[in-house]
Amino acid sequence: MSWTNTRRFLSSSAEETTTPNQNDNNNDNNDDSFFAESTTSFESMGVQSSVLLDRIHNQLGLQRPTQIQARSFAAIRGLDQKPTDDDNQDDNVDVENLVDNGAAQPPPAPRRDVTIGAETGSGKSYAYLIPLFDSILQEKAAVAAAKASSTTDASTPLLPSYDYARAIILVPNKELVHQVVRMAAPLCGGTIRQSLVWGGGGNLIEQLEATLPASHHKEETDPSRLVRMAIMPGGLNDPLDFKPFRDSVGLGGKDAPVDIVITTPAALGPLALKPKHVGMFADIGTLVIDEADMLLDGGYIRALENVLMGFRRADKLQTDLAVAKTQHIFCAATLPDTGLKSVDAYLQRKFPFATRIQLDNMHNAKHSGLSQPTQWIQSETKRERLDKLVQLLETPSINDGLYGEKVMVFVNSVEDVDGVHQALVQRGIPAVPYHAKVSPQDRAKNLERFRQYKSSLQSLDNKEEENDPSATVPIMVCTDLASRGLDVPGVTAVVQLQFSGNVVSHLHRMGRCGRAGQRTGRGIVFYEERETDLVDVVREAEEQQERMKLEQDVDESNRDDDMDSGEADAVTTVEIGKVKKAFSRKRGFTKKRKKLMREG
Numbered sequence: 001m002s003w004t005n006t007r008r009f010l011s012s013s014a015e016e017t018t019t020p021n022q023n024d025n026n027n028d029n030n031d032d033s034f035f036a037e038s039t040t041s042f043e044s045m046g047v048q049s050s051v052l053l054d055r056i057h058n059q060l061g062l063q064r065p066t067q068i069q070a071r072s073f074a075a076i077r078g079l080d081q082k083p084t085d086d087d088n089q090d091d092n093v094d095v096e097n098l099v100d101n102g103a104a105q106p107p108p109a110p111r112r113d114v115t116i117g118a119e120t121g122s123g124k125s126y127a128y129l130i131p132l133f134d135s136i137l138q139e140k141a142a143v144a145a146a147k148a149s150s151t152t153d154a155s156t157p158l159l160p161s162y163d164y165a166r167a168i169i170l171v172p173n174k175e176l177v178h179q180v181v182r183m184a185a186p187l188c189g190g191t192i193r194q195s196l197v198w199g200g201g202g203n204l205i206e207q208l209e210a211t212l213p214a215s216h217h218k219e220e221t222d223p224s225r226l227v228r229m230a231i232m233p234g235g236l237n238d239p240l241d242f243k244p245f246r247d248s249v250g251l252g253g254k255d256a257p258v259d260i261v262i263t264t265p266a267a268l269g270p271l272a273l274k275p276k277h278v279g280m281f282a283d284i285g286t287l288v289i290d291e292a293d294m295l296l297d298g299g300y301i302r303a304l305e306n307v308l309m310g311f312r313r314a315d316k317l318q319t320d321l322a323v324a325k326t327q328h329i330f331c332a333a334t335l336p337d338t339g340l341k342s343v344d345a346y347l348q349r350k351f352p353f354a355t356r357i358q359l360d361n362m363h364n365a366k367h368s369g370l371s372q373p374t375q376w377i378q379s380e381t382k383r384e385r386l387d388k389l390v391q392l393l394e395t396p397s398i399n400d401g402l403y404g405e406k407v408m409v410f411v412n413s414v415e416d417v418d419g420v421h422q423a424l425v426q427r428g429i430p431a432v433p434y435h436a437k438v439s440p441q442d443r444a445k446n447l448e449r450f451r452q453y454k455s456s457l458q459s460l461d462n463k464e465e466e467n468d469p470s471a472t473v474p475i476m477v478c479t480d481l482a483s484r485g486l487d488v489p490g491v492t493a494v495v496q497l498q499f500s501g502n503v504v505s506h507l508h509r510m511g512r513c514g515r516a517g518q519r520t521g522r523g524i525v526f527y528e529e530r531e532t533d534l535v536d537v538v539r540e541a542e543e544q545q546e547r548m549k550l551e552q553d554v555d556e557s558n559r560d561d562d563m564d565s566g567e568a569d570a571v572t573t574v575e576i577g578k579v580k581k582a583f584s585r586k587r588g589f590t591k592k593r594k595k596l597m598r599e600g
């Protein structure tokens with residue numbers, strides 16, 4: 001079957017391509033566990049900024065929060081617990097001192113450390129972004145209101161309580177920095193040039209301008225409604241080498257401080273150990289560590305520990321300078337918990353008082369976006385695997401093939417990505433490569449073409465035109481650089497042409513499809529005989545999970561209203577269907593991280 005002239009229409013409206021799935025909750029293809037219960041709204045879960053609520057509904061198109069968003073919001077904002085003496089101490093901040101224009105504002109929310117754990121695609125990014133944006137916009141609104149009612153000169157700038165930034169978000173690499181910016185931009189207000197004050201080089205600003213909805217191109221004239229982000233590059237010696245900080249009014253410049261800095265531990269780490277920079281760390285209220293298990297392992301941990309040390313040192317100033325303690329938010333889809341040196345053990349040791357939000361679906365062998373059991377194919381040669389892949393890609397999905405679908409093909413090295421990509425193209429199958437040695441510009445272009453593709457499963461019947469082959473591509477061949485965090489809506493299948501070799505990477509790879517509550521993903525995994533030990537563990541856990549699901553369904557349908565709810569819950573809390581056993585295969589995991597580090 002030919003891959004040309006048969007693609008269905010790709011909507012050219014950026015609005016449609018960037019708005020997250022506005023799920024029809026009655027659709028069988030949706031995962032019921034994705035959303036919070038139907039009575040929970042963004043309003044009822046506690047979002048107070050009306051500006052933010054408007055953006056959540058109208059810019060992002062989100063109707064209601066996901067489970068992880070509702071639970072994280074409560075924990076991050078301390079709505080789920082009564083205040084303790086400790087919190088009161090944190091709240092005991094001399095607000096007037098912090099706000100230069102003397103405006104009173106609501107006392108800062110207690111800052112509890114929080115660990116957010118839920119499977120891939122469950123909406124964890126907004127689980128930390130929404131509370132953060134809410135507190136920033138609330139503070140700005142309060143300052144603006146106080147300023148409006150005071151006698152201060154109207155030209156006095158509107159200043160929040162921070163000079164450098166309100167929060168820093170750390171992710172492993174540039175790809176994920178861009179991913180966070182892309183997700184956060186619609187919540188910022190204003191044009192992308194207003195909200196992303198420093199894009200860190202490359203053409204990210206242009207790319208976002210081209211792909212964000214038209215409604216996002218409106219200038220914002222009210223600074224209290226604008227959230228400003230910046231990407232901090234590596235190689236800085238001093239915080240003031242970073243232009244957005246240098247330009248901040250609080251630091252002698254003429255602009256309002258940036259609100260959120262998005263960067264990597266490698267870029268921030270070198271600043272953390274110098275005592276003279278303690279002021280910056282004291283100024284920043286929230287530190288988000290996304291993909292926490294990756295950053296707390298292997299080659300990343302040293303830089304991250306430096307960062308944590310910088311914040312710890314700054315927290316010691318708390319009593320002297322009345323600075324609120326830093327809130328740490330750790331976010332992960334996988335938190336290996338086997339052994340004393342596991343990431344989970346590390347977090348429990350270093351942050352024993354952190355509130356842990358962990359959904360039941362975390363570490364399930366098969367994530368809820370996969371609509372059918374994983375297809376496992378043992379094959380010993382590259383040639384055999386490639387032939388089988390081509391055969392799958394040329395067979396319509398109705399006959400169990402992948403023709404017309406939106407597919408990510410994972411292999412384990414840059415060379416293999418190039419080899420598979422070329423072989424597919426030679427056979428007339430459109431594909432793009434994605435790995436660290438593709439130039440950043442081409443990588444971004446390839447990702448965008450893949451993002452824009454609409455599979456035959458996604459296309460609506462009334463859209464008869466074809467995907468434009470110069471602007472879209474159905475297949476992306478990639479290394480693990482694309483396995484984490486990357487959110488490409490509508491991926492219908494993940495093929496591991498080479499097995500990832502460790503369960504963490506396996507879960508992240510499979511999690512690239514069937515995201516956002518869409519139960520439309522499909523997994524096909526090729527493996528070699530020498531990998532059967534690990535494969536067997538994962539397969540067995542998947543089978544257990546399926547059995548557990550069946551048991552639950554039966555249990556639900558037979559459920560006697562008088563049944564003790566504890567009895568019923570016991571069935572669901574048994575730790576079967578999890579891949580925990582496979583976490584102990586740590587060697588593969590660490591090696592993989594090192595490789596990713598070299599690539600990223």
Ligand SMILES: Nc1ncnc2c1ncn2[C@@H]1O[C@H](COP(=O)(O)OP(=O)(O)OP(=O)(O)O)[C@@H](O)[C@H]1O
Nearest residue numbers: 020064065066120121122123124125333485487516
């Ligand atoms: N409340 C919501 N309603 C509908 N879609 C949502 C909602 N929240 C998030 N999404 C969408 O769900 C998708 C997955 O979100 P996100 O990338 O934050 O997941 P994640 O849990 O961080 O995944 P990963 O662990 O793979 O990084 C995104 O396309 C996002 O826009």
